[in-house]
Amino acid sequence: xxxxxxxxxxxxxxxxxxxxMLLARAGHRxxxxxxxxFPSDTLSTHFIHQPGVARLKRxxxxxxxxxSGCSPVRTLGLDLGDLVLSGSPAPADDVAxxxxxxxxxxxxxxxxxxxxxxxxxREGFAVRxxxxxxxxxxxIRGRGQDGGTVTERARIVIGAxxxxxxxxxxxxxxxxDVHPTLTCAYYAxxxxxxLEGAELYPRPGRMIIAAPTNDGLVxxxxxxxxxxxxxxxxxxxxxxxxxxxxxxxxxERLRRGExxxxxxxTGRLPNFRRxxxxxxxxxxxxxxxxxxxxxxxxISDAYRDAELLAEAVDAGLSGRRRLADxxxxxxxxxxxxxxxxxxxxxxxxxxxxxxPEMQALMAAVRHDPEQTGRLLGTFVGTxxxxxxxxxxxxxxxxxxxxxxxx
Numbered sequence: 466x467x468x469x470x471x472x473x474x475x476x477x478x479x480x481x482x483x484x485x486m487l488l489a490r491a492g493h494r495x496x497x498x499x500x501x502x503f504p505s506d507t508l509s510t511h512f513i514h515q516p517g518v519a520r521l522k523r524x525x526x527x528x529x530x531x532x533s534g535c536s537p538v539r540t541l542g543l544d545l546g547d548l549v550l551s552g553s554p555a556p557a558d559d560v561a562x563x564x565x566x567x568x569x570x571x572x573x574x575x576x577x578x579x580x581x582x583x584x585x586x587r588e589g590f591a592v593r594x595x596x597x598x599x600x601x602x603x604x605i606r607g608r609g610q611d612g613g614t615v616t617e618r619a620r621i622v623i624g625a626x627x628x629x630x631x632x633x634x635x636x637x638x639x640x641x642d643v644h645p646t647l648t649c650a651y652y653a654x655x656x657x658x659x660l661e662g663a664e665l666y667p668r669p670g671r672m673i674i675a676a677p678t679n680d681g682l683v684x685x686x687x688x689x690x691x692x693x694x695x696x697x698x699x700x701x702x703x704x705x706x707x708x709x710x711x712x713x714x715x716x717e718r719l720r721r722g723e724x725x726x727x728x729x730x731t732g733r734l735p736n737f738r739r740x741x742x743x744x745x746x747x748x749x750x751x752x753x754x755x756x757x758x759x760x761x762x763x764i765s766d767a768y769r770d771a772e773l774l775a776e777a778v779d780a781g782l783s784g785r786r787r788l789a790d791x792x793x794x795x796x797x798x799x800x801x802x803x804x805x806x807x808x809x810x811x812x813x814x815x816x817x818x819x820x821p822e823m824q825a826l827m828a829a830v831r832h833d834p835e836q837t838g839r840l841l842g843t844f845v846g847t848x849x850x851x852x853x854x855x856x857x858x859x860x861x862x863x864x865x866x867x868x869x870x871x
Contacts, residue, residue, distance in 0.1 A: 469781055470494045470619040473605055474584075475592050475632055478507060478568070480750020480767035481625030482575030483524065487775035489582035492781060496608070496617060497579050498590040504573035510733055510761040511565045511654075511684055512538075512663070512676065514845040515557035517765030520772060522560060526578055533570045535679045537562035541660030541841050543827070545713070545819070550827045551662075552834055555842035559857055563845070565684055567665065568647040570762075590615075595622060595635045595746075602636060602745035620786070621778060623747045625771075630752035638748060642800075642807070643867055644736035647814040648757055649694035651730030652686035652700050654678065657722035668711040670816050672759055675824040685719060688759055690816055694732035734758060736811065738800065741774075742792035749774045754803060757814040760844060762806045773798050805850050809843065829862050836862060 477499035485497040501507075513521070513530075521527040531537070539562055542551035553561060575711040580586045592607040596616065604618035606729065624632025663676040672688040686706040689697050697704045709716035734757050741753035744781045750767040777795035781788025819827070830836040842848030852858065 470496050470617065472496075472500065472621050472623060472778060473617055473619040474623045474625055475499075475605065476627060476750070476752070477501070477503070477576050477579070477586065477588070478572045478625070478627075478750075479575060479764045480752070480771050481623070482579045483771040484623060484625060484749055484775050485584040485586075486575070486579040486582045487772065488778060489579065489584040489685035491775070491779045491783075493779065495579075495584040496619070496838075497584045498575070498587045498592060498605070499576075500589065500591045502588040503576045505570040506567075507567050507572070508729060510569045510674075510686060510758045510763065511567065512680055512761035512764065513564045513566060513571075513768075514762065514765045514847070515554060515560050515563055516846045517768045518562055518564060519558040519560040520765075520768040523558075524578070526574060529574050530566060530571065531562055533566065533574070533679060534681075535564055535566050535570070536677055538565055538663050538676055539563075541845070542662060542664045543841070544664065544666045545824065545827075546668070548824060548828055548831075550814065550831050550840070551835060552837035552841055554845045555838045555847045557847045565678045567679045570679055583647060592626075592631065595632065600744055602743075618867070620782060621745055621777070623749060623774070624752045625749045626752050628733070628735065628751040628755045630739075630748065632746065633748055633752050636743055636746050638739045638741070638743070639751075640737040640739050642738045644811055646691045646732070646735050646757075647811070648672075648688045648734055648759060648816065649691050649730065649732035650686055650688045650734065650758065651697070651698060651705060651728045652684060653705075653724050653728045654682045654684055654726045655719050655722040656682055656725050658683040658718050658773055660718070661693065664715065666712040666715065667813075667816070667818065668708075669818065671708050671711060672813070672816060673708055673712050673715065674761075675719075682725065683719070683722070685715075688814075688816065691732055691734070698730075698732070701730065734806075736787070736814075737839065741799065742789075743797050745794070747774055747778065747792055754799065756807055756810045759813045760810050762810065762846065765846060766803060766806065769802060770799050773802075805843070806846055809850070813844075826859065826862060829864075833862075
């Protein structure tokens with residue numbers, strides 16, 4: 466039997482679940498499908514920066530996250546070795562906290578929220594192909610939990626199915642703004658480690674990060690240049706220990722604790738945007754825009770883009786705008802709002818030291834909590850880089866004056 470929906474969302478994690486939730490809240494008939502069953506894990510940097518937390522609050526989901534056994538992260542430390550910048554990033558909509566949440570927890574919260582909103586949720590559903598009427602996508606065909614073939618139709622099919630998106634592949638969504646893959650990464654969890662805020666340690670050719678996560682555990686991840694992936698993957702534990710040797714203080718704290726799970730990681734960390742819409746289809750989250758996870762912007766960006774896409778689809782399906790025009794507007798806004806984070810990500814993923822002028826600026830603001838928060842905010846998406854790095858502002862920080870134009 467074939468049903469007809471307003472929207473089919475393929476992929477039920479941090480982009481798909483909120484997209485389905487928001488469309489269902491707007492009164493649309495939505496089915497959300499995923500081959501996984503929840504709760505379940507996936508590769509992730511776990512971090513939700515303040516803009517993402519502000520959306521959770523707006524959606525009424527923050528209390529569930531806060532009650533999940535995950536403490537808020539209120540400080541961010543950037544340790545260059547001979548220079549340490551530590552503070553609280555500028556808030557987003559009065560939200561000052563970030564969270565580093567296990568995906569077994571976060572994605573389950575999202576799926577349940579979509580179901581409460583009225584979306585039909587089908588776990589263990591493997592999409593095999595899209596259905597078409599000419600060039601227009603009309604639905605999906607897949608296998609349900611009982612093993613039978615199921616075909617569903619909808620006015621729009623939304624691919625929230627990750628970086629390798631089968632939906633994007635099926636519609637031939639072109640990529641653009643492509644940058645080479647720059648890093649590879651592995652992470653694990655430790656118990657018995659005292660850590661309150663997030664700590665970032667850029668080192669030549671490396672980045673090591675640690676933050677508290679659920680159940681009193683500490684999450685730590687190391688990055689290497691992508692060219693080293695073949696070597697690193699042969700003995701991840703040894704290479705992780707070598708990376709930690711560059712940050713003795715963190716290394717000692719982790720050694721006093723106990724690693725409680727295996728290392729997980731990947732060398733598949735591309736940087737691209739895809740055209741996120743066409744006749745009868747749209748893309749959201751990593752399916753439409755993926756970047757290196759070194760600044761952990763993925764979840765917050767997925768939440769933002771879910772909101773943007775849901776607004777566009779609602780406007781199109783309700784007749785307030787032509788759907789094609791609304792989706793084109795979604796792409797423009799996505800690209801505008803992600804431009805700063807994409808540029809920052811590419812810079813950090815190069816794994817080189819900050820340029821001398823940046824180090825001088827960091828040294829100048831480190832005793833000024835407000836300016837420190839603004840600088841850190843440019844990394845996490847709560848402060849405009851254009852505003853902070855404007856010559857007039859830099860001159861004020863450095864105690865100089867801007868020459869008058871003649």
